[in-house]
Amino acid sequence: KAGVTQTPRYLIKTRGQQVTLSCSPISGHRSVSWYQQTPGQGLQFLFEYFSETQRNKGNFPGRFSGRQFSNSRSEMNVSTLELGDSALYLCASSLGGTGSDEQYFGPGTRLTVT
Amino acid sequence: GIQVEQSPPDLILQEGANSTLRCNFSDSVNNLQWFHQNPWGQLINLFYIPSGTKQNGRLSATTVATERYSLLYISSSQTTDSGVYFCAVEGRGGSNYKLTFGKGTLLTVNP
Numbered sequence: 001k002a003g004v005t006q007t008p009r010y011l012i013k014t015r016g017q018q019v020t021l022s023c024s025p026i027s028g029h030r031s032v033s034w035y036q037q038t039p040g041q042g043l044q045f046l047f048e049y050f051s052e053t054q055r056n057k058g059n060f061p062g063r064f065s066g067r068q069f070s071n072s073r074s075e076m077n078v079s080t081l082e083l084g085d086s087a088l089y090l091c092a093s094s095l096g097g098t099g100s101d102e103q104y105f106g107p108g109t110r111l112t113v114t
Numbered sequence: 115g116i117q118v119e120q121s122p123p124d125l126i127l128q129e130g131a132n133s134t135l136r137c138n139f140s141d142s143v144n145n146l147q148w149f150h151q152n153p154w155g156q157l158i159n160l161f162y163i164p165s166g167t168k169q170n171g172r173l174s175a176t177t178v179a180t181e182r183y184s185l186l187y188i189s190s191s192q193t194t195d196s197g198v199y200f201c202a203v204e205g206r207g208g209s210n211y212k213l214t215f216g217k218g219t220l221l222t223v224n225p
Contacts, residue, residue: 012190033212037155043200043215080168088155100144100164100204103213105157 001027003077004093006068012112021109023091025072031096032067032074034101037088046089049074065106078111086113116141116205120216127191127223135186135219137201145204145214146177148186150197159199161188192221 005024013019025032035045045058049068066076070095080084090108094101117140127133139146153170161168161175163184168222169173172191177184188195198220 018203033209035213035215042204042217045212045214048211050211058212090155090157092157101157102145102162103147104159104200105149107154107156 004091004104006089006091006106006109007039008109009107010112012114013081014114015044015083017081018077019081019111020077021089021091021111023074023076023093023106025074025091026114028103029093029104030072031094031101032068032072033092033094034074034076035090037090037094038086039086039105043090046051046076055095056058081113083113085111086109116143116203116214118201118203118214118216120199120219122182122219123217124220127221129193129223129225130141130186131191131223132189133221135188135201135221137148137184137186137203137216139182139184139201139203139205141182141205143179143203143211144207144210146183146184147202148175149200149202150195152197152215152216155169188196188221191221193223193225196221196223200204 033048047057064092068074088108091106092103119138149157165179174187200217202215
């Protein structure tokens with residue numbers, strides 16, 4: 001069974017631009033979560049989607065948004081990029097039914113904002 | 115929200131040594147996972163262990179949910195075990211549907 005895939009793997013953007021990252025979950029998984037990893041803040045939760053509905057959201061500004069499609073694929077968008085948005089963005093998927101399922105992570109998208 | 119503390123923050127071993135990594139959490143959990151982050155950044159699943167004991171080769175883990183801690187044991191360490199080990203928990207109530215991570219333990223295994 002294929003794992004979680006994320007595209008693109010690397011991205012360089014300029015301050016003020018916007019970016020869209022994509023995540024395809026493991027087949028049969030209906031929950032997708034997004035995390036940001038930086039050296040200073042560690043791994044922080046962004047949001048979680050299940051059946052196209054956001055069930056939880058982390059403490060990030062409104063510039064960070066996401067959505068989930070009917071095939072469970074998810075995208076996250078960051079508008080008006082800031083230097084501090086440079087980070088590794090990780091996506092995780094799980095079966096999602098009960099909310100306490102094992103999470104499986106993708107390889108991440110490394111975003112650099114210049 | 116729920117707090118997760120990992121210790122030690124750094125650990126240096128000689129190949130062949132054993133080690134124990136600890137994870138303390140501040141509230142009841144629905145889920146607890148241990149991960150190893152590889153040099154390219156991917157989080158590799160080691161254990162899904164909200165309670166009890168599991169073993170997988172040279173690695174084993176124990177979670178004592180009533181006392182709010184989990185331990186990861188690495189025996190006969192190898193240089194390929196080097197990297198950052200994360201404990202992550204899913205709390206209850208407002209912490210549902212998300213993992214809260216500790217700051218990790220950076221393990222270095224020297225040949």
